[in-house]
Amino acid sequence: MKLAVRELDQHYGGAQALRKVSFEVAPGQCLAILGRNGAGKSTLLKCLAGALPASRGAIEFDGVDMTGAPSHRRSRAGFGYVPQGREIFAELSVKENLIAAARPHGAATEATFEEVYGLFPVLREMAGRRGGALSGGQQQQLALARALVTRPALLALDEPTEGVQPSIVQLIETVLADLKGRLSIVLVEQYLDFATAVADRFLVLSRGRVVDEGGRAEMSRERLSKFMSV
């Protein structure tokens, strides 16, 4: 899916969190959104997901205006979202979490679940376990699997490495590198090594504005970290 964001503004009451944010993600490309705490990264993903209304500007999926569309329409159009904090159903089992995510997409089949168990084998072992009883890294794998069973054409991830041990960070990196090319990815990430391992392009936000942007070749580590150090 091609994503286009044009001059997007967002306000929390009187406080402006996004200012004329514009960018595009080509089909199959991975864009990493970098910036300090409070730069507006999560706000931007919530606007893409339809969890927050934009005050001004436009969001298009494959040329179709989605600016005012409700979340479920965006999801049906192929938008998969892994929010910060994972937001899995703690009282449901792993399998029930996957069924709940897949069912609205007509994808609640064993073949679908086998596919995500193939990517994240621990979820097969834990299929009957309550979501809330999983470790942080296991919950992150479940959150990713929940997005993947909807068969997204665009996957947006908000800090997938947060609170996750290195071996699982490596696994998530491998999965994203494998998915890239087949679907578009928007990745919000503070962990620069992870972002540079999977992203093709980078967008740097500071105080709600795009302050730098570029491809892998031109974005040196120094340039990427300029707006990240506190």
Ligand SMILES: Nc1ncnc2c1ncn2[C@@H]1O[C@H](COP(=O)(O)OP(=O)(O)OP(=O)(O)O)[C@@H](O)[C@H]1O
């Ligand atoms: N619900 C809210 N109400 C009011 N202001 C908010 C709300 N959520 C975020 N903000 C403010 O909007 C700005 C952008 O926040 P946002 O969470 O998008 O930043 P971020 O770059 O994702 O940071 P972090 O890495 O800490 O998640 C910040 O100044 C923040 O304080």
